[in-house]
Amino acid sequence: LGRSREVSLPNYFTLAEIVDEPTEHDKQQKRAAGEELTAEYVIGFDVPEHLRGRELEIHLPAVSGDDVVVLNGVEIGRGEMDPAQHWNYEADPLRWPYLPARYYAIPADVLRDAGNELRIRVSGERLAEHTDKRFGLTRPVALRPRTPEAVRRRVAAYDREMGFFRPVTEGPKANLRLTVDSAEEAGGYRVTVENTGPAPAVFVVLDLEGEAGVPFRFDEGAFAGIPPGEAEVARLAVEGTPPPETTVVARLLNGETVAAKLS
Structure with missing residues (x-):
């Protein structure tokens, strides 16, 4: 100090x-x-x-x-x-x-x-x-x-034994639509996560799979909640050239995992 x-x-x-x-x-x-x-x-x-x-x-x-x-x-x-x-x-x-x-x-x-x-x-x-x-x-x-208290209550606590997610098996589900677009800067992507379901999407986490060790980072890698009909946008920076099968993945506690290939 x-x-x-x-x-x-x-x-x-x-x-x-x-x-x-x-x-x-x-x-x-x-x-x-x-x-x-x-x-x-x-x-x-x-x-x-x-x-x-x-x-x-x-x-x-x-x-x-x-x-x-x-x-x-x-x-x-x-x-x-x-x-x-x-x-x-x-x-x-x-x-x-x-x-x-x-x-x-x-x-x-x-x-x-x-x-x-x-x-x-x-x-x-x-x-x-x-x-x-x-x-x-x-x-x-x-x-x-x-952040609505109901959303905060439903965000599951993480610990090493149980793994990162404890999915919510009961109650209304959210549906995510994932879109990945190339950004203006080289190696940059715009990732849009839209909730098209009837319930708030709880604890949405973004990841990259199939990148074969290519360094990457999201400017915003997780969202506590996405209300129905709304969307969140994250920037993804990738260093180098990822393999063609590289995909962006969005996981959440109360819905199905979705994926989209890098465009």
Whole structure:
């Protein structure tokens, strides 16, 4: 917290590892990292016209560490990462969004139309003995309409034993339509996920299959919920030339998996 610099998200503020039997070099890494187990992200923003006058939230899609969120000097939420339930960073967090998500409702009298200051304090001090000491905001922060409580309740918790999804077997189902179009930039694609079903699509996750190891990343790899008749758009960047059979896959908790080939 004694230094400041401009960063883009995702961002991690320490990479030192913990090992069972540390060497002297490992101990030095630990001591150095111990001074950098807390960081504060400061974001200034104005509220877009189409969001003004609505009930909004600050959404942190995947937090690696404990967090405290302050908007315009007022704390609007805090959360703790449970090392028994959530993995820390072990793979590409944009591809595997298994870290805890936060939904912090914004009081109407706290938000301004312009000149807002959001401070997100992320700490790994409590978790240092449980993780590999990679802490931070693994995906972009969003200002958006509040997520319905019914959708949040139906997002299944992830743990290692059960695997990533615990599908919803009862209740109304959603139907997804997946469209992939080439973007203007080289190696870029526009992925549109539309819910054509009668129920909200719950916890929609995008992935790429058949890419044969070609590096890729989604700018938004998961959506908590997509209401009926609405769509979400993600940008996909692929480095190199993927095989012809490469497909984008969308999975969800209350519906069938859908896929579309890269065009």
